[in-house]
Amino acid sequence: MSTEDSGLAIPQFGTKGRIWLLALVVLVGAGLAAWLYQLSQGLVVTGMDNVFSWALYIMLFVFFVGLSAGGLIISSVPKFFHSKRYDSLAALGVLLSFACIVVAGLMIIPDLGRPSQLTGFITSPDFRSPMVWDFGIVVVYGLFSAWYLWLLTRRDLAKMGSPLAFGVQDTETGREADRKKAFWAAAVAIPLAIMLHSVTGWIFGLQIGRGDWFSPLVAPMFIMKALVSGLGLLLVTAVLADKFTRYRLPEKLVPELGKILGVFIALHIVYLVAAERLPIAWAENFEFWAITSSFLIGDSIHFWIWTVVGGAIPLALLVIPSVRKKVWAVVTASVLAIVGILFEGIYLVFTGYTELNIGDSPGVTTGRGYTGIGADVWTTVGAYTPTPIELLVSVGIIALGALIVTVGLRFIPIQPGETVGLHERDTPVTDAAVADGGCERDERARGE
Template identity: 30%
Template sequence: MATETPQPPAPNRYEATWWRLTPKTLALMGLLALLGVVVLGSTWLQQFRQGLGVTGMNQTALWGLYVVNFIFLIGLSAGGVIVASGVYVWNATRFKPLARIAEILSITCLLMAMVFIMLDLGRPDRFMNLLLYPQIQSPLIWDFIVITIYLLIAGGLLLLSARRDIAYASQLQVSGMDMARKTFFNVASGLLGKLSPARAEKMLRYLAMAALPGAVLIHSVTAWILGLVKAHPDWHTAILAPLFIISALISGIALLLVVAILCRRFQRLPIPDESITGLGKILGWTIPVAFYFSFAELLTTIYGQEPAHVHTLEVMTVGAYAPVFWFSMVVGLLVPFLILIVPKTRTVAGVGIASTLVVLGVFAKRVDILLPPLMHRFLPYPPGVYLPTQVEWTLMASVWAFGALVFLAISKIIPLAEVAGETK
C-alpha cells in the first residue's frame, strides 16, 4: 500500500503530463489572467467610481446581465454536482471519468457566480454588512448561506475523491515541479492520509448524498429570489423553482460534456467515447422534461388570460424578447434533442455540438426568465428598455476568462482524471 513506490507512467500519457506547465499553457494562463484579473479589476474599479449608471440598467431594468450570469452559473454548478454525486451515490462507474471535471467545474462556476453578484452591487465596499446585519427573512441571505455551505461540500467532495491522486502526486519524484505545488501535495496528502481508506470512502458517500439535495436547494433558493416577489407576476409562480432545477440539470450536464470533450481533445484526457455518448443520451431524454415544465407554465398563462401575465408573455414571445425566446426553445432545446436521441448523430462530435447549443439555449432562457417579467410594471410608468453597455459586456467576458483561469489552475493541482489507478 503506502510502502510500495509507484511506477512512473509511460511518458506522453495524461498520467505523466497533467501537472506540466508547458509554454503554451503558461501563455494561455497569462492571457486569461490579463483579461480575467487586470481587465476585470480595472473595469470594475471604473464602474464603482462612476456608479452603476455606466451600465444599461435603469429604473425599470433594475437587474441585467450580471444577474442573468449569476443565475446561469448557479445552475451550471448545481447541474455539475448532480452528475458527480450521482457517480458516488449510485456507483455509476460509466460516468466516473467525468466526475472529477464535474466537481472542478461546479466550484469554478460558484466562484464566478459570486463575482457576478458582487459586480451587481451598488456598494460592493459594504459587502461585510451581509455578515454584520443579516436579515434572515431575505431570500438573498438564504442564498448567501446555501452558497457558502455548498462551496464547502463541493470542496470536500473534490479533495476526498482526489485523495489517491494527491497521495500519488506527493510520492512521485517528479523533477521540475515547482515548490508551491510540491508543498501543497505534501501537506494535503499528509492531512488526507490520516483518514483510513474505508473512512474516507464513507465520508465521500455521505458528502455526495448531502450534495444532491444541496444542489437542488441552492438552485431553488436562487429561483425563489425571483419567485417569492409578487411585484412581477410571471416570476410569482410555484413552477419557477422546478423550472430552474431542470434548466440547471440540462445546462450543467451540457457544459460538463463540452468541457470534457475539449479536455479530451487538448489534454489527452482518457475518457472513453461511451461515457460521453452515454451522458449525451441522458441529456437528450432530460430535455422533454424542460419542455413539459415550460408548456405547463405557458398553458396556465394563456388559459388564464390575466392581463399582467399575458402582457409579459407577449413581450417574451412576439415582442422585444422574441428572438431570445425562440432561440432558447428551438436552437437551444429542440435541435439538440433531435441530435441526441437519434443514435446516428449521437457521436462525440454530435454530442459536442448539441451540448454547446444547450448551454447557449439555457443562457437565453435565463435572459427570458429575468428581464421580461422584471420589466413589467403595474402602474403606468413609461416603458423601459435594457441594452447592456460596453462596460457590462467587458466585465462579463472578463469574469468568464477568470473562470477559465480558475479551472485551468485547479486542473494543474488536481488532475482531471484519476491518475493513481485502481489500487485497492
C-alpha cells in the same frame, strides 16, 4: 514510489497552454480595471436604472449558479449509488462546479455597486429575504465544493507527492475509507445543490409584484435548467480536456450522457414549459386558436433562442441513436443547450422588467439624469442594453473561472488513479507529452 513511476506526474505547460493562460490573465486584468472604473464612477456606467435594477450581472449569476448546481448533481449521483462507471467524470464535474460557483458569487459584487454592502448580509441579515438565504447557501456551497474536490483527489495528490495532499497518505485502507466518505459527501451535495438553485429560483418566484415571475414552477424550472446546462458544460469540457490534455474520456460515455442530456432537455423544454404556459394561456383566452398561439408562439427573440436553438435543435441531434454516437453531435447539442439556458435567463429578466407595474403616464422614473429633451426621466416600458463596462467586468470574472479550471487540470489529478485502465492507449503518454491545461500531446501518444 517516485512521481514518475506513479503515472500521475504533472507535466509542464506547452506553448499553446502558456498562450491560453496569458489570454485568460489579460481578460481578468481587463475585467478588474473595468470594475475599478465602475467603482469610481458608480453604477451609472452600467445599463441599469430604477426600472432594470437586475441586469447582466444577475443574469450571469443565475446562469453560473445553475451550471455549478447541475455539475455537482451529475457528479454526485453515481457516487451516491456506488456506481464506478462515471468515476472519470466525478472530480472534473466538481472542479467545474467549484469554478462556476466562484464566478456566480463574484457576479454579486459589481451588481451591488459597493463591496461594503456585502457586510449587510452578515451584520444585519433579514431572514425574510430569500437573498439572505441565497448568499448563505452560495458561501456554504462554495466551501463544500472545494472540500469535496479535495476528498475525491487527495489520495492521488498524496501519490504524486503534492503538498495539496496536506499530509494525507496514499494507502488502500485510506482509499476505501474515502470511497465511503464520497458516498456521504454525495448525499449532502445533491440536496445542497438542489437547495442552492431552488432558492435562486424563489428569489424570482416570490416577487408577487412581477406577474411573469410569480409561479410555483420557477424552482423546478431552475433545477432542470441546472441539469441541462451542467451536464452540457461537463460534456463539452470533458471532450476538450480529452483532446488537449492528459485527461481521458471513455468514448462510450459520450452517447450515454448525450441520451441523458436529451431526456433533460425534453423534460425542461417540452413538459415544464407546457406546464407553465398552458394554464396562463387558458386563463387569458377562450378561443382555441388564441389559447394555442399564446401557448406555442413566443413573444421575443430570446424565447425562440431558448426553446428552438437551445431546445428543439439539440433534442433532434440527440434523439437519433446513429447521430448521438458521433462526438461532434453531442458536443454541438451541449453547446446549443447551454446557449439556450443562457437566453432563458435573459428572457426571464426581460419579461419581468420590460412590462412595468405602472402602465399609466408618466410611468416611473428611470433614475438617470435629465438631458433637457422631453420627459426622458420617465418611462412606461423598461429598456436595457449592457454597457462595455458591464461586458468587460463579466468577461473578466468568467475568465477567472476558466483560469481555475485550467490550473485545476494542471495541478489536480482529475483522472482517478484506480481507473487509469479505462483510458490506456496502445502507445502510453510519455513525460514529453503536453501538460493539462490546453497544450498539444506528444505525437506518439496520439498514435501519429
